[in-house]
Amino acid sequence: MQPILRSKRALLLLALTGLVVLFMLMVPAGDGYVLHRTDGLVYAGGGGGGGSEAVSSEGAEAGKVEYPPAPKLKESDYPTISGINSRVFVWLVAQLHLWFAAFVLAVPIFVFIIEAIGMATKDERYDKMAYEFIKVSITAYSITAIFGGLLAISLMVFYPDFMKYLTLIFGDSFIWYALIFFAESACLYIYYYGWNAMKHGFRKWMHLTIGFLLNGVGTTLMLFANAWVTFMMSPEGVDASGVFGGNMWEAIHNHLWNPINLHRFIANVAYGGSVVGAYAAYKFLSATTEEEKAHYDWMGYTANFIAIAALLPLPFAGYWLTAEIYAYSQQMGITLMGGVFAWLFIVQAVLIGALFLSANYYLWCGMERSEGAYRYTPYIKYIGFVIVVCFLVWFTPHTMILTPSELKALGGQYHPILGPLGIMPAKNTAVNIMIIFTFLSFLLYRRANKIPTVSWASFGNGVQIGIFTAAMVNIMILGVYYGYFTNTVYKVASSVPQVVATLMVIVAGVVIDVFMYRGAKEVGPLKWGKMPERSQYALFLLAVSFTWLMGLMGFIRSAIRQHWHVYTVMRDNSVDAFTPTIGYAAKVVSVGTIIFMAIVIFIFWLSHLSGKKQTEYQR
Amino acid sequence: MRLLQFVIWVIISYLFFKLPGILMGKPIPSSLILMYMFFAVVMILLVMTSTEKSTRELLAPIKSMLEDPSKKLIRNVVFVIVPIVAGVITYEQIKPTYEAPVELRSTHPAPPSTIKIYGKTYDLLALENPYRKYEKEDPEKFKELVREGGEVYFKHCFYCHGDKLDGKGHYGQGFNPLPLPFQGKDTIAQLQESYVFWRIATGGPGLPKESTPWLSAMPIWEDFITEEEIWKVILFIYDYTGNVPRSWE
Known part of the structure; x- marks a missing residue:
């Protein structure tokens, strides 16, 4: 080995070790992790806007830190800039930051997995695809940072006292956040720019390790940001008047932190998958050669697979989050799903249904790639029927929009037949069956090009049918009997075995299929690239629906605090301390979605541009 | 084809x-x-x-x-x-019509975390029906409380909410929004008793500012009946309709 190579390896190892040490230093160390202010300062509460001025510790008990209550603000305490609506500005910037952040946090997760698969299977195509995925996210990364900076500045400009109060509690974590952000940037740039330099042998292992670290620090960043927003919803570590107890871990580990962590983590992966799916669709539609088409078709398929794989468990994570919101505050829970935001939840249900429709349609169209798929195409109509019935139940509202004559005919706001479909047992049952049938679409797609050669294939099919049937009967009984004929404790609890039944179908279905189709005969070569163009629009729809959905649900999550900066602790007394109408909120989110999609298209174009070279003739 | x-x-x-x-x-x-x-x-x-x-x-x-x-x-x-x-x-x-425009009415208002009635402050998150425990501890006493709740209901509530608790009382049809039916699994079965207590005690004027105008004709029952009577009538409406109040355990 050449000395120069040895020194390069040593340098890389040193850099890697440094990153590991930095990462270990930054990760909070469990329940015992307590961050105290040890600066000896006493924080005295002031009136009006200046609620948290630091003063000298003279007279205070030695070593004991006292904190002021949350400031009580007046309208005049909120700075304004002529021509700018501070709430809408912060709202849009925060949302744009979140969309990009979700994307750039998610992509490295599945890039890492795809790279590992490529390494294990020694298939160059995986490596190439993983690299292309990360290439898309690298431009998005700097845009995320730009919006993050803009968000921090706009919060300090428009809500200085609120930020001062948050800093009082989370100030230490802000510093950690900034440091971890540097670590993430370092990891990402080494990961991306070192891709080709660390392609084989031991270096590939190092590259994978950097990818792992990148995901570790990225996820840690998200956990910090989640702590701040969930503190605003379910404050802990402070008393009723907002006096901080001095233990930052308590404030971080508040009631809604973990439900949001899980929900965001899964949703980010689904979202990242959908955006790179849109990228693949864009490249597929603009491909000029068959080879290119085949590559981007495969890329689109993989991205769709990632999005669906994360989408399937997402409703369960959402259900847990909502149940915890209800458990924390009946008021927030009812505002969320029964009160003023109930109809936004119907819009949410419609968008989630659109996601399922797009995902299924893409799989059905994908069957065209295989000659053997014709055996299964007759089942598509039945799957479509079940999915659409479940979808209609899923978005049926409890409180109807009625004309006066309809109101009179029904004798009230609730429909005698549809009323029971408007509450959670019906929704849970419908969504579980919708997930099972989407999984069935995937299973049929997966086996479309294969003929099993194992002797127990018929038995295996029988077992699979049995599992599907048993799970559906179980889900129906749990939904109908426990949902409507027992008390609410059983009703809420029955959602858990419903989820277990669905997950069991997915796990058992995959396990049986893997063994049954081991060494299976292929009907013919898979024709990658032989996808109708309309299927690519399903991928676009997936990305747009996800974006809009995240925007709407993000608004609801934030708005259920109503007129509180920090729920029940620090009141929002700005001129914007009111709940906007559903239409207004939808318009703001739609504008945000359009801005985001425009930037995303710009990013796609940039990646297209980076692959171009000016020819001599053009010169 | x-x-x-x-x-x-x-x-x-x-x-x-x-x-x-x-x-x-x-x-x-x-x-x-x-x-x-x-x-x-x-x-x-x-x-x-x-x-x-x-x-x-x-x-x-x-x-x-x-x-x-x-x-x-x-x-x-x-x-x-x-x-x-x-x-x-x-x-x-x-085209213009004489029919009033469609309405999106929220009929499920979010409760406040605390309410001030009968000169006391109640924490709705922790508030429980003081008589519910007798359902297990002393069924005879519970039956008697339900009967007393029924008397309260037929003295005060049935004019609007109906003798079958289906929201179709004599005067009910004159209101918009119509009185809530208690039958079925999608109204009071979804609510905690503390929520129902809040709705009865503070009536239409006690509804939150969001989603106004509520236009509810429900009186402020705090002014007419006692706290004990409210808890008893709650026992009755759940018992009569076969519903069980929402609870967390």
């Missing part, structure tokens, strides 16, 4: 959604039928275009109508009919 199948399936879907109105006089609201139909049509189209063959079959008559020179007459007829139908539908949607 495919196109005909598409049209037939769309008509079947529409008739299906119209059935409750035709057979039972309980129509599905037009706003909801619009949503149902949109997604039913989308799904029919998705299924029919899931393979190249069926897509070609579905679009062939339309393509032929648009491109085949021998179908000039049909083309012209279609080109006249389609804008007219679109115009009629648009006119029907926007």
Whole structure:
């Protein structure tokens, strides 16, 4: 080995070790992790806007830190800039930051997995695809940072006292956040720019390790940001008047932190998958050669697979989050799903249904790639029927929009037949069956090009049918009997075995299929690239629906605090301390979605541009 | 043939959604039928275009109508009919009527975390019916409390909420919004007793500012009956309808 190579390896190892040490230093160390202010300062509460001025510790008990209550603000305490609506500005910037952040946090997760698969299977195509995925996210990364900076500045400009109060509690974590952000940037740039330099042998292992670290620090960043927003919803570590107890871990580990962590983590992966799916669709539609088409078709398929794989468990994570919101505050829970935001939840249900429709349609169209798929195409109509019935139940509202004559005919706001479909047992049952049938679409797609050669294939099919049937009967009984004929404790609890039944179908279905189709005969070569163009629009729809959905649900999550900066602790007394109408909120989110999609298209174009070279003739 | 199948399936879907109105006089609201139909049509189209063959079959008559020179007459007829139908539908949607506009009414207000009534402050998150425990501890006493709650109900509530607790009392039909029915699994069965206590005690004026105007005719019962009577009438309405209040354990 050449000395120069040895020194390069040593340098890389040193850099890697440094990153590991930095990462270990930054990760909070469990329940015992307590961050105290040890600066000896006493924080005295002031009136009006200046609620948290630091003063000298003279007279205070030695070593004991006292904190002021949350400031009580007046309208005049909120700075304004002529021509700018501070709430809408912060709202849009925060949302744009979140969309990009979700994307750039998610992509490295599945890039890492795809790279590992490529390494294990020694298939160059995986490596190439993983690299292309990360290439898309690298431009998005700097845009995320730009919006993050803009968000921090706009919060300090428009809500200085609120930020001062948050800093009082989370100030230490802000510093950690900034440091971890540097670590993430370092990891990402080494990961991306070192891709080709660390392609084989031991270096590939190092590259994978950097990818792992990148995901570790990225996820840690998200956990910090989640702590701040969930503190605003379910404050802990402070008393009723907002006096901080001095233990930052308590404030971080508040009631809604973990439900949001899980929900965001899964949703980010689904979202990242959908955006790179849109990228693949864009490249597929603009491909000029068959080879290119085949590559981007495969890329689109993989991205769709990632999005669906994360989408399937997402409703369960959402259900847990909502149940915890209800458990924390009946008021927030009812505002969320029964009160003023109930109809936004119907819009949410419609968008989630659109996601399922797009995902299924893409799989059905994908069957065209295989000659053997014709055996299964007759089942598509039945799957479509079940999915659409479940979808209609899923978005049926409890409180109807009625004309006066309809109101009179029904004798009230609730429909005698549809009323029971408007509450959670019906929704849970419908969504579980919708997930099972989407999984069935995937299973049929997966086996479309294969003929099993194992002797127990018929038995295996029988077992699979049995599992599907048993799970559906179980889900129906749990939904109908426990949902409507027992008390609410059983009703809420029955959602858990419903989820277990669905997950069991997915796990058992995959396990049986893997063994049954081991060494299976292929009907013919898979024709990658032989996808109708309309299927690519399903991928676009997936990305747009996800974006809009995240925007709407993000608004609801934030708005259920109503007129509180920090729920029940620090009141929002700005001129914007009111709940906007559903239409207004939808318009703001739609504008945000359009801005985001425009930037995303710009990013796609940039990646297209980076692959171009000016020819001599053009010169 | 495919196109005909598409049209037939769309008509079947529409008739299906119209059935409750035709057979039972309980129509599905037009706003909801619009949503149902949109997604039913989308799904029919998705299924029919899931393979190249069926897509070609579905679009062939339309393509032929648009491109085949021998179908000039049909083309012209279609080109006249389609804008007219679109115009009629648009006119029907926007023409002025004497009917009041549709309303999106939230009938499930979010409760405050605390309420101040009977000179005391109640924490609605922790508030429980003081008589509920007798359901297990002393069933006879519980039965008596339910009976007393029934008396309260028939003295004060049944005029609007009805003798069958179905929201169809004598005076109920005069109000908009109509009084809430307690029967069924989708009203009080979804609520904690503390919520029902808040609604009874503070009535229409106690409703939160969000989603106003509520226009609820519910009186402030704090002014007319005692705290104990409210808890007893709550026992009665759950007992009579066979519902169990929402609880967390």
